[in-house]
Amino acid sequence: MNYKTIIYEEAPPIGIITLNRPDKLNAINDLMLDEIEAALGEAEQEDEIKYVVLKGAGRCFSAGQDLCGEGTTVVMPPDPRLRSPLTPIFRTDATLMRRWQRISGFSKHIIAQVHGYCLAMGCDLMMMCRTAIASEDAIFGDPSVRMGYASANPLWTWKVGPKRAKELLLTGRYIDGKEAFRIGLVNRVVSGESLEDEVEDAIEAIDLGAGGIGGADAESGFLTFGYAAHNIAGLGAAWGFSAGLHALSAVQRRGFAPYEFNFWEAKDRVGMKDAIAQRDAPFDKLFPKPKGGAR
């Protein structure tokens, strides 16, 4: 199939999905989520494909959802100034959560190969993958709160626990690959040069393990029942709660006190790049951004 925002290749037993908007730091828009889902559909149909690697083209994995406001109905709550009716909002939020569930509950093992920025929705996408291997120059975080809304990804508390989730989501702090590994956000952190090799090695190791206990079927069963166990333990309800929160952040007045920095106003006034720089400046002084990101 022809994709516009991703590349899908097959090198059995691996299917490779490459986020491919390098000039936009692989910002995620609606089409990209559509195409990831379609590519997963292709991978699912092909018996020879047992693993999927998800990575980013160019300088990073993904810097997050596209904030430009075009083609982003699902990934970005609409501007509250538009006073959208509720029905389409609920519909798009349900769509977003369904997409996340499709990835996180996928029947084949998905490995995120992370280099450079892995922020906001890019970080969400990474967390939906069963396994994540990151390079040391990777930068993780979700600065949504700095723009007036909350992350609606239920996996934060599951992956890193209450204290870390609050630390990262209440400050929007960025962390490097090493710290992400230490707090359990990624499974392994390796040097940038060896990232691709390490991912291949990891898949080989998983494959050997899976082969030993009954092949891809056992692996697939493990993923399915493991996911069911998480859903029983509360993740199933969490998706609904997250959809509700995402809808709420669309309709709530994105409240800013007069003395608070209003990202959306700044974006209209000075453009995206400067607005992001202004948004992060006070925090970079308190918590210097780790080295890495997009080089």
Place this chain on the structure above:
Amino acid sequence: MKTFRDVVKWKSQYQKRQWEATPYEGREFSAALYEKDGPIARITLNRPEKRNALNDAMFSDLMAGLHKANDDSDVKVVIIRGAGPNFSSGHDLSSPEGEESPPVHPSLAPSVRDFYNIEKRRCNKHEDIFNFPKPTIAQVHGYCIGAGMEMQAACDITIAAEDAQFGLRGFGIAPIGVYGHNLGPWPGASPKLLGGNFLPELSGKEMEMAGTINKTVSILKLEEEVNKWAQAIASQPTDALAVAKEFINGMLDITGYGAMWRTHYEGHVMIQWVRFRKDEVSFYRSKKDRGLKGFLQERAMHSTPKKEHGRE
């Protein structure tokens, strides 16, 4: 013989958030102090001569301080900290009978219903801190024991001195409460570290490694570090903070936090039926025969030698 109803004067039915039920207007804060510094409110546990042991007066001032911080729209983040060399040494076991802090003596024979209500009040103060609408930071140094440990666990973020001394020193009970959930099934935490090492003390550094607190620094830099975090939170849009905290807490409720608070006070209720063997240290017997100091000495002799992280 005195009964439970004779000594307990406060209303035993738990109703609303306890900070909400504690007035602050015209209050002279003393057992805990309240101060405001722009968007940051600081509540300081202030009984340094008692190592900030929590009694009813201190809880009352703490709750009133939270109430005040909630009502003040300038305040965006609350820091809870201790005056003197320690954060808090836990419930004040020397409080007079009838206060909420010490364990109820079995001879008072409260009904199970009364006992549920006491323990609900006692334990749910921490739940009320956990659910406080504005972000909270615990600034921990020196001893952080028992209920003090519970309190920092209920705060959103904990920054501690490297040599702070965390721990539970029971009087015949299992460790129960939030820290269990903070460790529990989370892949990032290492339950093994605390699993084998719970009742003795853990240093701030060890707590950080286990993932139950956010960060440790040298005690000389503690205040500066905490202010940095408070500043980072205070720079966020107020509404976004409220939604973010509500979302995370909601998610934690879905994964069992709500039920965890219940098991906490139910566990406390079960303390009533702990039976001490002859060779074991009974808090009630020991305190009656030798006084509180005598009990502490006897317990120290029976427990694992403690590590010296905290300051006396």
